[in-house]
Amino acid sequence: MRQSARLQTILDLTAVDAAPLCTNAQAGCHVLSLANLFDRVIQHSARMHGISNDLHSEFELYFLPSKNQIGRVSRNCHTSSILTPNGKENAQRMAREELTEVILKLLVAWRDPLWHFHQSMAHHHDFNNFSSNKSLEMSDMVHELRKGVQKVVEKMQMLGIISNSVSNLASPEALLASDSAEWRLMKDYDLLYCFRRDSNKVQNYLKILKCRIVPEHGC
């Protein structure tokens, strides 16, 4: 129930933004609505990360006897090509537009892999239904979160907070770029591991973005 509720919040987010609540004259109202948007998105990303964490732990428990496997350093996430800030200073030094783009790239990159992961999960008889549902929800969440972040970006661009240089990552070119065959080589466990990390990155970047743009609302 909760998961569906969280999904709903993102849907509401997209729907709400379709009908502008503020007039152009009220700047404070815009800021407030932007902060609300950020909060919703961050909440959603937190929820997503939680699911991925659960799935990863479950995987580790049942499928990998030894936790620390030396030699598995060649864990290569397909998203490692995306340059992401690895520290606070790096993240703060990054421009808003860059950071926003990174977020969107990450979200875009994970849409298909998670879908296929869910498909493979469904065929696994070892996995219980609960995990299968989680993988489906995870896959949906990524999709909705991307839409939400897109809305936030549009709002920010409308407000002039960021420039319009942020490309529309929903374009077919972007999709094709991310749709590389690398992720197909990944194994399930590595996929989960990578996604858990990337969802954490998304959440963290969104928080940084929010506290940088609307710091007075809960930072």
Next chain:
Amino acid sequence: MMKKFGEVILLLLLLLLFFVPHAEGTRYSLPGKPALTRCRSPEKETFTCWWEPGSDGGLPTTYALYYRKENSETVYECPDYHTAGKNSCFFNKNDTSIWVNYNITVVASNALGSTFSDPVDIDVVYIVKPNPPEKVAVTVMEDKGWPFLRVSWEPPHKADTRSGWITLIYELRVKLDGENEWEMHLAGQQKMFNIFSLRSGGRYLVQVRCKPDHGFWSEWSSASHIKVPDYFHRERSVWILITVFFAFIFLIVSWCIHINSHSLKHCILPPVPGPKIRGFDKQLLKNGKSEDIFSALVVSDFPPTSSSNYEDLLVEYLEVYIPEEQELILEESKDLHDGCLKPKGSTFDSDSGRGSCDSHTLLMDKCGEAKDDEQQTDQDGSQTGSEAQRQQAAWEQEALTYAHEDMISPDMSSGRVKTWPSVFSPLPQYSLSPLSQPSSLETAKQHCLSDSLFPPASLSSYLTQPGQSTKEALRSSYSDFCSSNKQPHLLHPQPDARHHLQAHSDVNISSIGHKEAPAGLQLPTVQSTEYVEVHTVNEDDMVLLHPVPSGHSHGKGCLQMHQGEDYSKVNGVDKNNVLLLQRDVIEEQVDMCPCENQDMNGATESCCTSAQKSIPCIHTTLPVQEEKAVNGYVDTATMFPLPIH
């Protein structure tokens, strides 16, 4: 031989050499395997790893930490072994990468060798354990008189929550000083919390800790002590108020019950109803004086006594003859409770106001006719009406003094009928109905009543309503008075008076005649023994009559009738609307006394049979003489035809 002995000794020395160094080698060995115990990052920007050294092998052992980052073969050594203490490695900001997998190994080495620990993979994001919250402040605040604790704190200064790099959630715990149980409260991301439900005068300890989204709980902050002030007195005052309130309620309830105890008693044990007779005094009964009781029952104002003006004018005695069953008994005394007054064989009608019209008899149409006639004569007799009224009133009052009850007893035994008071009692209502203008119907009834007395044939029809018949009898007697000519001298005092009288008699006769004419009734042989003499004529041209005592004795309740002519019967009305009266010679006596006076005339008959013999008496009467009688009433009637309106 010597050679062999020498070889054995060399062998032994070599063996000794071997063992000695081995004996020393047991004290020196490779260092034991170290183990990384934990790595922690307080703010997700730096982290520290601690290891546990193994046995040192007897030789000085050195430890080294090497790490390798994800997807890189480069091995780095720990940059800082000292900041974090012994057997630790501190990674500063430059060396820390988030979302990067670290592969860390500790190597222990001594003179003999080195030992590697097991590698550990860590990601800094998941090893964050912040410092405890700082500046924990606890204050006592009041909410509508009830105290509560307000705890506030700040995040650890190292954790950067402002930029959103770390998100911390907080938790606090409270306990009373001296107890073991802690009360946990999760505060979320807020930095302030209220604690309610405190014990008055208690001493509390408060601690706070925090945790990042995915990480470890920090240590508890140092305990903050707080003492809650006493508010016991307020609680006590509340209890006192409640007690007073309930006591008040109880008093009110008990008071209400006490007030209504009487009615409650009545509800539960209803009292036995006592006798309820109006005028009945229970006290008198208790006293045992029956005379007083009964006298109390008697209505003092009944019969109504008249004013003194009329006492002189009241007729004392009257004798009225009522034929057959309708004998009216009149008594002077007030003792009317004996059975003499009881009617015989006839039902009494307490409602004496009802006329004969009520009885479904022939008089129904008579009443109607009489009514019409009365109305016509009303205007004529308006002037004389007042006179008649007064006379009537006078007579009534006189009569009422004699009788109490409206009872008519057609006592055949008594020859005389005394109906005067009783009959007249209801009459005041009607007064002189033909003269005044009461309800015409009632007057018609009255006339009918009077009519009923006269015709013997219709007597039976009126038996059912003796009360009315008494009225009629009285009326007839009244008319008798009016029409009697026993004392003509009285009736001819003066011309004007005579005129008045005549007029009066006109009206009377007319009234009577109207009743009688349609009925064709004969005048009953009701003889009035007492006549009214004209006393005076006042200034209003009203004749004031004077009761003339009869020659006979005023016997107790005995009325005697003189023999005389009676013109109270109307024979008929001719075409000129002239009343034709019938003169009867009254030869009969009606006496209330038990047939005492039978010496009146030869035609005396017993009182018992007086009524019955009215018929024969009537028959014996003289024929109707349509002529002027000696008494003016009747004659004048014929002399003065009544105009008909």
